[in-house]
Amino acid sequence: MNRNLIDEMRLLLAHHRRASLCMICAAAACLFLLNVWVQPAHTFAARDSGGTMWKLEGKRISAGESSGGWAIGIRAKADGGAGDSISMGSSKSVSNSVSGNVGIPIKKLNASFQFNVSKTWSTTASKSYGLTGKKKGSWWAIKYKRVYKNYKIKARQYSFYDGKWHKTRNTRWIKAKKFAHFAYQLCSTTAPK
DSSP, X not given: OOHHHHHHHHHHHHHHHHHHHHHHHHHHHXXXXXXXXXXXXXXXXXXXXXXXXXXXXXXXXXXXXXXXXXXXXXXXXXXXSTTOEEEEEEEEXXXXXXXXXXXXXXXXXXXXXXXOTTOEEEEEEEEEXXXXXXXXXXXXXXXXXXXXXXXXXXXXXXXXXXXXXXXXXXXXXXXXXXXXEEEEXXXXXXXOO
């Protein structure tokens, strides 16, 4: 075979190998970039800015008591005799509650407030009053209302940037109510319809 032809074939083969290597490298680079582009946005968002969260700061603080509205528990007519009385004793639904939460898990709130902030249950409302001396035939009622102990805990917002979490100036009060007891009141009323 012609010497020149052999040399040309060798050059062509070497060129082809270099071209194939370049193509393989280019394909690998494309695959890498494609893999990066399809990653979830949050993978990179936290590096620049974006991430925020809230943390409880400090212990619970007592914030006094509050109560719901009055409701009639029972009505009775006075008979005018000695020892006359009115009594109520019935099961009522009560519950604890929380307000102002900014996404902190309930388990964390329960531990920090030291009670179950979302518990609902039933308990008995029971009370008696004497009606001795009340006008015969007059109607009386026992009213009741739910009384709560109030607590609050400060929460602070954090922002993620430069690879770590930083405190911000944003704070909020998360408030919780814990059922304490029933309050009662004797009052005159009208006959039930």
